[in-house]
Amino acid sequence: MAGGGEAIEAVGLVREYRKGPRAVDGIDLAVAEGEIYGFLGPNGAGKSTTVHMLTTLLPLTAGSARVGGFDVAREGPQVRMRIGAALQEAALDGLLTGREHLRLQSALQAVPRSERRARAVELLERVGLSEAADRKVRGYSGGMKRRLDLALALVHRPRILFLDEPTTGLDVQSRTALWEEVARLARDDGVTVFLTTQYLEEADVLADRVAIIDHGTIVAEGTPAALKAEIGRPTVEVTPAEGTGPERVAGILARFGEPVLGTRGVAVRLGLGGATLAEIVRVFDAEGVEVENLQLHHPSLDDVFLAKTGHSLEGAGGGNSAVAPP
Amino acid sequence: MSDGLADQVYQLARRSVVRTARQPANVVGPLVFPLMLLAVNSGGLRAETHLPGFPTRSFFAFALAVPFIQGALFSTMNAGTDLARDIQTGFLNRLSLTPMRPVAVLAGQLGGVVVLGLIQAVVYLGVGFAVGVRFASGPAGVLVLLAFSFLVTLGFGALGAFTALRTGSGEAVQGMFPLFFVFLFISSMNIPRNLIGVTWFRDAATVNPVSYLIECVRSLVIAGWNGEALALGFSVAAVVAVVSLTLSARALRGRMAR
Secondary structure, X not given: XXXXXXXXXXXXXXXXXXXXXXXXXXXXEEEOOOOEEEEEOOOOOOHHHHHHHHOXXXXXXXXXXXXXXXXXXXXXXXXXXXXXXEOOOOOXXXXXXXXXXXXXXXXXXXXXXXXXXHHXXXXXXXXXXXXXXXXXXXXXXXXXXXXXXXXXXXXXXXXXXXXXXXXXXXXXXXXXXXXHHHHHHHHHHOOXXXXXXXXXXXXXXXXXXXXXXXXXXXXXXXXXXXXXXXXXXXXXXXXXXXXXXXXXXXXXXXXOEEEEOOXXXXXXXXXXXXXXXXXXXHHHHHOOOOEEEEEEEOOOHHHHHXXXXXOOOOOOOOOOOOOOOO | OOHHHHHHHHHHHHHHHHHHHOOHHHHHHHHHHHHHHXXXXXXXXXHHHHOOXXXXXXXXXXXXXXXXXXXHHXXXXXXXXXXXXXXXHOHHHHHHOOOOOHHHHHHHHHHHHHHHHHHHXXXXXXXXXXXXXXXXXXXXXXXXXXXXXXXXXXXXXXXXXXXXXXXXXXXXXXXXXXXXXXXXXXXXXXXXXXXXXXXXXHHHHHHOHHHHHHHHHHHHXXXXXXXXXXXXXXXXXXXXXXXXXXXXXXXXXXXXXX
């Protein structure tokens, strides 16, 4: 990588639209080679605008960014040779087949003619589209389009891959297949992945590090585990059985931690070195208090998001149920 | 042109041709509609050939020039709507994310349109020959006509591309179609300019550049080698091509600013 250092670096990145607010407002980030970097935020937070700037599709209003060691503002062609990108909408031509897309993309990415056919076969196989390769794309499902989009982004073996909400709108099976391929790319091929998502689970499962973006600024950054640990300890929530007073349940739970707002029942945040779920169950059993439901909530990235921004992440999928901010 | 650029242009032109071929309505319309208009006009206006000074006894031969220009107008729509769709669907962004030079997008898109325009021209020629039209300018005139069709299709195709790049809207491109038809109908498409009796119409046809495009083709079919008609026709086509290519190249740079 020219210049060495990080695969992606941005300092004070700003994008301001005419007569509009700042879509991106002074972002600093650094993504190491081979890392999967999750960029998590709700719709309109500035995720796609950031990707567009880093991939040279949009000029920067202020700040600077280097991708693959090259300046995105001044060395666009060098940047584009080193990156692959699957943008938010899988921009495919419905009248062309999957194989024709790959042939076109290979030519535009200057893949040597002698390699194109084999590369297309390899990628179609890898994304599970071999059988559909000669069908027109307008007949593909959403998941197939996304997989073809990913294959197109990989034709020239980029070292850095930008994926802008790659699983939005996909069914669980397609989403899982795409996650596996992205994880494999980073693990086996050492590809750096910059992944934007509004799915908490996606960031949690895939990303080595996560940045949470809201209103154009990064509000938190770190590994998913570190971010969750920052928020605090797990909570236990108990829904009393019919005929059991909530006060009695609250009284027992108070022995294990400080009370917090529950979503359906009575909840406490467990104390440091706190009890296990089994111990709590044993106490309820020993005192003859019947409960309808007892749940242990570990902090999720949504809790992190809630704590950092004051609001929950829209459209969040997965993760545990919400816990009141500390 | 470097090998890489030529390959990119070829692949994009190929895509343009494949796209059109897979939409039968886009192939049949530009082929059939001008021929239908030709058939109707040559049937209904045949009596014009008895006017003193009318340059030929065959109205079909006289009117055969029109489909070539009308077909070129259709190419405006094809080039423009395809490019507008690419903008709207984000396909242009996909192209922008490659190291490809922007000129390849324009050249590829127009390359496909020109190929289709030439196929149309060959079909019109075939129909003309089939009904007995003989080129006064001979086989060389046929080649000049094909070269002229190339230039006109390129120019109008670039105009469509410019509209698409400026507006990003297929509807805006389609909106140009009626305007082009106004230009076509107030030209010398149905009668030589010197025989137009209504003064305002004759003046309008005289200042209308489409008249010179039609008269250039017509001269090759019915008059032989008419230097003035050829010079005027090629000049108008060249000006349209240069201006629209310049405008579309500039608009493309703006659209792909990166």
